[in-house]
Amino acid sequence: MSLEPNYAPDEAGWECGNCHRPLEQGKVQACYLDAAFDVLLPRCPVCGLTMIPKSLAEGKMVEVEALVEEK
Amino acid sequence: MTLLEGPPPAGDALWNRQDFRAVAGDALRPGGLALTAAGVALCRESGLGFPCRVLDMGCGAGATLEWFEKQGCTAWGLDVAPKCDGNAHGTIRADAAAMPLKDALFDLVVCECVLSLFSDVGTVLEGAVRVLEAGGMLLCSDMYLRGPSSPCRADGVSCVAGARSRDEWEALFAGAGLRTLHFRDHSRELALLAARLVWYGISPCGETPCDASGGRRPVGYGLWVARRS
Numbered sequence: 001m002s003l004e005p006n007y008a009p010d011e012a013g014w015e016c017g018n019c020h021r022p023l024e025q026g027k028v029q030a031c032y033l034d035a036a037f038d039v040l041l042p043r044c045p046v047c048g049l050t051m052i053p054k055s056l057a058e059g060k061m062v063e064v065e066a067l068v069e070e071k
Numbered sequence: 072m073t074l075l076e077g078p079p080p081a082g083d084a085l086w087n088r089q090d091f092r093a094v095a096g097d098a099l100r101p102g103g104l105a106l107t108a109a110g111v112a113l114c115r116e117s118g119l120g121f122p123c124r125v126l127d128m129g130c131g132a133g134a135t136l137e138w139f140e141k142q143g144c145t146a147w148g149l150d151v152a153p154k155c156d157g158n159a160h161g162t163i164r165a166d167a168a169a170m171p172l173k174d175a176l177f178d179l180v181v182c183e184c185v186l187s188l189f190s191d192v193g194t195v196l197e198g199a200v201r202v203l204e205a206g207g208m209l210l211c212s213d214m215y216l217r218g219p220s221s222p223c224r225a226d227g228v229s230c231v232a233g234a235r236s237r238d239e240w241e242a243l244f245a246g247a248g249l250r251t252l253h254f255r256d257h258s259r260e261l262a263l264l265a266a267r268l269v270w271y272g273i274s275p276c277g278e279t280p281c282d283a284s285g286g287r288r289p290v291g292y293g294l295w296v297a298r299r300s
């Protein structure tokens with residue numbers, strides 16, 4: 001069962017600056033303190049460089065961070 | 072997978088929803104089985120014999136029952152709508168507000184995030200006390216209001232709506248003949264569960280905690296151990 005949110009790049013056509021390979025959607029974990037959250041993000045298939053789309057950085061990540069860290 | 076497509080069925084309790092269960096796992100509450108284990112350790116420190124005879128009120132999918140059975144306990148569950156597959160566990164389909172069991176059958180009664188779902192918590196607690204042996208223990212975890220009293224009150228719809236202050240909970244326990252031995256704050260587990268819900272895009276369908284006061288959320292999660300006096 002796959003529940004994790006899927007964030008495509010905000011604009012298409014990104015490639016890794018080191019490897020010059022197009023980014024692919026891959027599963028990564030965002031960690032807040034000791035909690036891990038799965039998410040599908042654009043990722044370089046060679047070196048693993050991961051891009052965090054602005055929509056994620058300014059949306060869910062902020063919300064979740066606030067929830068996890070206020071207690 | 073289509074779990075997240077479309078709006079959740081209206082009026083369904085958060086704990087029963089499939090999308091919620093997929094994220095929270097089989098232990099449908101903040102802290103999961105780790106919190107159950109921590110609570111049982113507190114009970115044993117306070118003199119609970121172990122393994123023991125235990126009743127899980129609101130056993131749901133049976134994760135807690137299974138945990139107790141693995142520890143060698145004789146575990147029974149009570150639920151209006153048990154979700155245990157087949158009948159692997161001793162589950163009784165009944166309303167905890169009308170306790171159907173005989174007196175003094177158990178050493179431990181467990182209520183995990185379930186009491187606040189009832190409009191008449193006093194009656195549920197009286198039933199729990201009745202099926203406990205003298206000296207038996209209640210292990211309860213539930214939402215509680217950390218701030219000053221809030222105008223929001225139980226409507227029987229969700230845990231959050233039914234949250235009471237710590238003092239109110241302990242007064243209810245005392246009213247049913249239970250002496251509170253331990254209290255632990257586990258609000259962080261609640262925050263983590265809320266964060267998971269947000270992350271995986273599950274709307275708690277309007278069951279917003281009363282956080283209109285701004286700043287810190289006044290809803291926390293507590294764990295109590297009480298003894299039948």
Ligand SMILES: [Zn+2]
Nearest residue numbers: 016019044047
């Ligand atoms: Zn690369």
